[in-house]
Amino acid sequence: MVVKVYGPAYGSSKRVLVCLVEKGIDFETVPVDLIKGDLKQPDFLALQPFGVVPVIQDGEYTLYESRAIIRYYAEKYKSQGSDLLGKTIEERGVVEQWVEVEAHNYHPPIYNLTVHILFASKLGFPADEKLIKESEEKIGKVLDIYEERLSKSKYLAGDFFSLADLSHLPFTQRLVSEMGKEYMIRDRKHVSAWWDDISSRPSWNKVKHLQ
Amino acid sequence: MVVKVYGPAYGSSKRVLVCLVEKGIDFETVPVDLIKGDLKQPDFLALQPFGVVPVIQDGEYTLYESRAIIRYYAEKYKSQGSDLLGKTIEERGVVEQWVEVEAHNYHPPIYNLTVHILFASKLGFPADEKLIKESEEKIGKVLDIYEERLSKSKYLAGDFFSLADLSHLPFTQRLVSEMGKEYMIRDRKHVSAWWDDISSRPSWNKVKHLQ
The missing domain is CATH 1.20.1050.10 (Glutathione S-transferase Yfyf (Class Pi); Chain A, domain 2)
Structure with missing residues (x-):
């Protein structure tokens, strides 16, 4: 399953992307343009009601807030790639x-x-x-x-x-x-x-x- | 070991205290007075360099930032008291x-x-x-x-x-x-x-x- 990451140009999304690379998790990016108003479109708000990036889709699982997403992948793939959470x-x-x-x-x-x-x-x-x-x-x-x-x-x-x-x-x-x-x-x-x-x-x- | 929690009167410290009660963990509180400048005293800054509450001491272990502390206790005592992190x-x-x-x-x-x-x-x-x-x-x-x-x-x-x-x-x-x-x-x-x-x-x- 390839993780879909919205808004790769933005700082908070890059927090997610660098985590995925550290963990060796495949991803694809979906560009969004804040200035054109992409974040206020109904399709985007259905994924992320606050209208901000990042948001990820991983199969049926959708998650937003960059620091929640990086915790999720760091824990789910604890023993794969860099251990980002410490040993104890x-x-x-x-x-x-x-x-x-x-x-x-x-x-x-x-x-x-x-x-x-x-x-x-x-x-x-x-x-x-x-x-x-x-x-x-x-x-x-x-x-x-x-x-x-x-x-x-x-x-x-x-x-x-x-x-x-x-x-x-x-x-x-x-x-x-x-x-x-x-x-x-x-x-x-x-x-x-x-x-x-x-x-x-x-x-x-x-x-x-x-x- | 009784957990020592600084600043029980303040909102962010109460986030920690309510978590400890939910988990059935004993604690004692250490009052601090923001207005009197307690948070800027050298002894306090040695525990919490940003000069804010809460901070906890649990034996030799010191931790600050309320949401870090509640994650720590919710995970450490996952099966004791209320499960606050979900099953999966x-x-x-x-x-x-x-x-x-x-x-x-x-x-x-x-x-x-x-x-x-x-x-x-x-x-x-x-x-x-x-x-x-x-x-x-x-x-x-x-x-x-x-x-x-x-x-x-x-x-x-x-x-x-x-x-x-x-x-x-x-x-x-x-x-x-x-x-x-x-x-x-x-x-x-x-x-x-x-x-x-x-x-x-x-x-x-x-x-x-x-x-």
Whole structure:
């Protein structure tokens, strides 16, 4: 069964795609265009009532929310490909902790930067410079805590690459490559080494340019 | 081993406490006072570097982020107390989907309401009336989707009470009991029945007034 992934161009969908590659799961992508309004069409809303990507279809099984989807595949294929959840329930707890940190501390400000630096003009509204400044400050504070953490362990959840690191890939790539903010990573020695490590994984290189 | 839970008065900590009661796990609480600055003290920041509750200590094991903690206990004690994750990996996937919906769609606006309606004056800043109005509109749209979902299944993830429902308890209780917004629940027939069901669980009645 090939997993169908909607919206491969978008950051949250790439979180799913890189997980599928890490686990060695075949997939096909269904492009959707947010700007053309594809996400508000009845067919799409029947799959994902909130009108956002990603959503996957795997036979009769439909699932949305990127971090729910990556947990599902990481658990279902635990012993296939990279183990992304840790070896014990305690390790998984720490993985979950750092996935939540990504979701609640890192993602909201980096999402704001993405929208206001990269998409505001395409979406037809003015970039909010105050929000950009505040968001960059928030990301800086989070990265200071990551710097301390990564001085003690190679990856966020311990000495193994996990869903917690993987979840950071898509939007950090945009921060570094598209927003001119690479210094935020490079100014922090351990964050910089961690970024070089996780962003050079073959899985990410396969997924990052998918449209 | 008794689990130590910091900050029992706060909504996100109550998410953890109600889970522990559902699983039949003994705990003790450690009050912290946000307004007095307890969360910014070095001892607390050594446990939780972002300076927020909850955090738990279980012997030598420390974990933070409420939704990571509830996943940890729901999995570790899967067969003890209420099963909060579903019977199959596919059911767990759907539980995770709705936990994520709570975290990303429901929680941010209801948290904004909580801060600006209940805490602004205590924290010494003016309530943002525009944000209150926008947040209420967002919650209404999310509840419309819940109404549709709950017309088809008794609970969010299916016909079983799960972490997805449990995660909604603390802040919805405040919406209903403290913010004068009960009509948002009562105006929606299936949401209203669901709220009566989940909020009358003995676990929640044991936890909701803990300080």
